[in-house]
Amino acid sequence: MKKLLLLLLFVSTFSFAQSSYIVDKKGNKSLVRDALTEVILVDKRISYVNVGKSWEKYIKFEDLDYAFLGLSYLKSFHLNQKKRAKVYFVFAEKEDKKLIGVAITVTSSTATGKFMSSKTYYELYVIDNNETIIDQIDATSGRSDENIELRGKIAPMVRKHFSDCPEVISKLQKYDVADEENRNILSFISDTDYIECK
Known part of the structure; x- marks a missing residue:
């Protein structure tokens, strides 16, 4: 019984480790190790190690289609049909719209x-x-009045577009806590966990 339990534990740990992957623009999929994957926003690349390997590799954002890294979903978008794509975390997604963003x-x-x-x-x-x-x-x-005012608009914007998604509203409530400079709400954008609205 102990051997069976250890085997199940090993299989579930190994299958969880394979849940993270990167897909490049050519459609090539790479299974990556969660603990050795880092999104480097300033350098516009992802550092990763393939499952079963020990050496580090990189993918530039310009070569990335999308990636599921742990609980985060990172995707390349051509916002407003711009020629050059940029990469953002997808915070929430429903049938007709997505909530995306990044904190650098x-x-x-x-x-x-x-x-x-x-x-x-x-x-x-x-x-x-x-x-x-x-x-x-x-x-x-920043602490300017303009930045404080902008931060105050984040929660209303999310509620306006995702009020029918209880998971998003629940996540928002964790961070929409009144504070003098509206700083707590910024943690909503830093929390990159993906929510698929049903």
Whole structure:
């Protein structure tokens, strides 16, 4: 019985490890190891190790079609039919629209390597199936009145388009907590777990 239990544990662990994969624009699918996969937003690439291998590989965003990495779904989009695609996390998806976005932190330092400042840029879009933008908010972690006001519009925008998706509203409620500078809501964009609305 112990051997059977260990075998089942090994099989379920191995099949979970294979749940993450990357698909390039040519349709090639690579199974990747969750613990050794990193999305490097600033460099516009994914660092990964294939299942059963030990060496690191990279895929540039320009070569990526989509990727399921753990609970996150990353996809290439031509927003408003732009020629050049950009990659975003898909936070939620229903039959006629998607909620996508990204949070990119840029850190600056002096020539000697001393940390100077850090700023995070947040993009959140609601798009239709043709990748046309229906609604959007671009905000930063800055303290200006304009940024505080923009952050205050995130929760209403999500509710407007995804009020019929209880999982999205539940996730939103975790982060839509009143605070002086509307900073808590930014964690909604940093939480990249994918929700497929039923």
